[in-house]
Amino acid sequence: MSISSEAFSNLIFRISPEDLIKDIQFMKMCPWRKHLRNQNVYRLELQSCCNASQDLVLTKENIKLGETITFEMEKKSTRVVDKTLYEMLPERPLWNKTLGHCAVVGNGGILRNSSCGEQIDQADFVIRMNLPPINYTADVGTKTDLVTANPTILSKYDRLSYARKPFIQRMKAYGHAQVLMPAFTYAFCLEPSFRVYFTLQDFNLQHVSFLHPGYLSKLHKYWRNKRLTATRLSSGMMLVSVALELCSKVSLYGFWPFPYDLNGQPLIHHYYDNHPVTPGMHSLPLEFFNLLQMHRKGILKVNIGKCL
Numbered sequence: 001m002s003i004s005s006e007a008f009s010n011l012i013f014r015i016s017p018e019d020l021i022k023d024i025q026f027m028k029m030c031p032w033r034k035h036l037r038n039q040n041v042y043r044l045e046l047q048s049c050c051n052a053s054q055d056l057v058l059t060k061e062n063i064k065l066g067e068t069i070t071f072e073m074e075k076k077s078t079r080v081v082d083k084t085l086y087e088m089l090p091e092r093p094l095w096n097k098t099l100g101h102c103a104v105v106g107n108g109g110i111l112r113n114s115s116c117g118e119q120i121d122q123a124d125f126v127i128r129m130n131l132p133p134i135n136y137t138a139d140v141g142t143k144t145d146l147v148t149a150n151p152t153i154l155s156k157y158d159r160l161s162y163a164r165k166p167f168i169q170r171m172k173a174y175g176h177a178q179v180l181m182p183a184f185t186y187a188f189c190l191e192p193s194f195r196v197y198f199t200l201q202d203f204n205l206q207h208v209s210f211l212h213p214g215y216l217s218k219l220h221k222y223w224r225n226k227r228l229t230a231t232r233l234s235s236g237m238m239l240v241s242v243a244l245e246l247c248s249k250v251s252l253y254g255f256w257p258f259p260y261d262l263n264g265q266p267l268i269h270h271y272y273d274n275h276p277v278t279p280g281m282h283s284l285p286l287e288f289f290n291l292l293q294m295h296r297k298g299i300l301k302v303n304i305g306k307c308l
Contacts, residue, residue, distance in 0.1 A: 052241070056180075056215055062212065072185045090207070095246060103253060104253070107129065110255075115139060126144055127147070128147045130153065133170070134174070168199070
């Protein structure tokens with residue numbers, strides 16, 4: 001019998017990872033079925049509270065020249081929309097139709113040796129996060145329609161202050177994907193986000209759009225009301241939320257918060273490196289448990305382990 005998401009969230013800290021893995025192994029034996037009514041409940045809730053179709057990114061439709069933007073996590077920091085910033089914004093929202101079947105690809109080490117690449121690439125729309133390297137293509141695929149970029153990643157490229165070709169070579173792997181950056185989350189994010197925007201413009205590559213801080217604030221409140229009370233949502237949870245609102249079907253890959261797999265074998269943190277996230281910033285296990293509950297309800301499909 002399925003329990004409520006609230007009760008599930010209350011129970012998780014009393015469930016050992018070993019018991020959870022046994023539960024997931026049993027769950028994997030049961031065929032997943034989409035439940036349209038349950039899916040529509042989440043879609044309508046997200047549309048009502050957050051409205052990604054209109055307000056996911058800053059556009060010339062939802063922000064005006066001369067308006068003041070307040071940063072999402074630093075309410076005392078503001079930026080006036082001057083002519084330079086205004087001209088960087090897209091004319092209208094990025095998508096005005098259903099995106100079809102979306103694959104949201106996390107970066108968890110569980111993806112290594114999963115053979116999920118072909119299945120991922122068969123989705124209508126593929127979402128990736130934080131500029132992951134497109135290696136291990138048999139496991140992660142190559143198709144990318146949307147990718148986020150955390151400004152801190154620029155530390156690997158000398159903040160684009162000198163040679164830019166290594167960064168450009170990395171970005172070519174994403175083809176014509178839309179790039180989203182949280183330029184207005186913290187004040188320090190603004191300058192590197194602008195550097196990425198103009199660098200990609202100079203090399204005629206992807207267009208960069210800036211996540212709307214108002215949308216992110218409303219999304220954080222939405223999940224906080226569902227007991228996700230960490231400092232910030234992970235990029236994965238943000239993108240899953242976008243997909244739940246904009247896609248007709250949502251499949252997840254690479255979402256796994258534990259240091260070992262279903263067979264108890266150790267895993268690296270990401271499929272491409274072993275650098276853990278900043279402690280205390282996100283609540284990845286709690287997010288994962290919520291995703292599992294949505295899987296059980298037919299709202300989205302969580303793919304764990306090998307793809308057959």
